[in-house]
Amino acid sequence: MTKTTVAGDAHSIPADDKTLRALSTSDLAGIDITLADVVGTVEGAYRTLAAGRSDNPRKLTVKPEDGHSVSYAMLGRDGSRNVVAIKTSYKHGLDKGREEQHYYTALTLYDDVTGLPVAMMDCGRIGSLRTPAVSALLARECARPGARSALVIGTGTQGRLALPFLLTTVPDLDRLMLFGTHPEGITAVREQLSAHFPDRDVEIVTDLRAAAADADIIVATAGVHTPAAVEAGWLKPGALSILVGHGLAPSTLHRADRVVATSEAQMKVTGTDMADEEGNLPAVDTEFPPVIAGITAGRRSAQERIFAYNSGLVVTDIALGHRFAQLALDQGLGVQVPLWQ
Missing domain, CATH: 3.30.1780.10 (ornithine cyclodeaminase, domain 1)
Incomplete structure (x- = not known):
């Protein structure tokens, strides 16, 4: 050798x-x-x-x-x-x-x-580590200043480490919420959070609309069969919505004040379920790599509602x-x- x-x-x-x-x-x-x-x-x-x-x-x-x-x-x-x-x-x-x-x-x-x-x-x-790490970086760069609450939708592979990674990049979060429909998945989310942040716990929510209205950061990681579909009208000013899997309605993209994508080309390939009635997706305002590099801004104002599309880059x-x-x-x-x- x-x-x-x-x-x-x-x-x-x-x-x-x-x-x-x-x-x-x-x-x-x-x-x-x-x-x-x-x-x-x-x-x-x-x-x-x-x-x-x-x-x-x-x-x-x-x-x-x-x-x-x-x-x-x-x-x-x-x-x-x-x-x-x-x-x-x-x-x-x-x-x-x-x-x-x-x-x-x-x-x-x-x-x-x-x-x-x-x-x-x-x-x-x-992939189970890379994807929530990217969501956490999106939150660090695009969440409103002083963000304190986060909502994770979904308890599968991507949902289970979403909160520990968010706390790694946005440590001031003090309200952690989870919407899930699988008891074993909810247990797994709690176990992962406890393993990395033993002094923190997550609040299990059943009223998705109310939880979304209170969240500064929403990370949607659910599977295709999820009943969750957060609408743009539920979001408060300054909210950041990150789409990984499912759980956000197309309105959160089409009515966003700013759209960020890890890759616009990949969003056009894998994000077709977010298209409007005519099959169209809105233009991306900036891709994420130049945001990380400080070339473009992730957020321009505290009141912007931002939609971020997290697709994996090889x-x-x-x-x-x-x-x-x-x-x-x-x-x-x-x-x-x-x-x-």
Whole structure:
């Protein structure tokens, strides 16, 4: 096994031109990483992209006519790490309940200095951390000054870490609310919050309209079958609505004073359920990478109602996946697969 050093990193990553290090779900599950580390890694990926040093092409999508499955493929290059990666995602059973669905996602990383593979890994944990970290960064940059209350809609994978990440970037939040319909999901949200912030608890709300009217920040992470649909007229001045999954009605986008998207191109691909009666989406006022870099403003006034669209950028998966690869390889995790022998 040879050792190669990825440019811009202090860590050495083993790689071999005839074998590939495969990191499983269980390999990655045991790796300890702080929320602040995740946020910093994701933020760095945005800054590199805003500086023009990374490449994040529009994702490719395949979906059958009956909508029972959806597949994505994303290619990107991280210019600070000199890493190229391909991410694939496949979900089957969209017409069924959550327990009957199948979901597989994988990330393959290559060192663009040596031309050798770094690792192939399950990308489930990467996505479960990356997405709420992006929402937390959106909240930090786009919430009104003095924001004190947050409402999370949904208790699935993305909802369970939404509040801990929000508290990481907006620590002054003093009212945490949750709207969910699955008891086991509500329990999981509470457990995650307690694990990271043992002195905090979440208020379970059943009156969604009243909760939305009180929230400075709303993060909608629910699944497609959610009964939740927050309307624009429910929001107070200065509210920030972040869409990750479902839970916001199209009016929150079309009547927003300002629209921010991690990627306008990806919003046009994956945000079609938010289109108006004629199938149109409003123009995006700014994408998020230049906001992170201080080039454009996330918010222009305290009274603006802002809609933020959080779609995954593969450069953030690459950055966080590479960080996990470093930690995993330092611990000797994974299996060497002679894929090209």
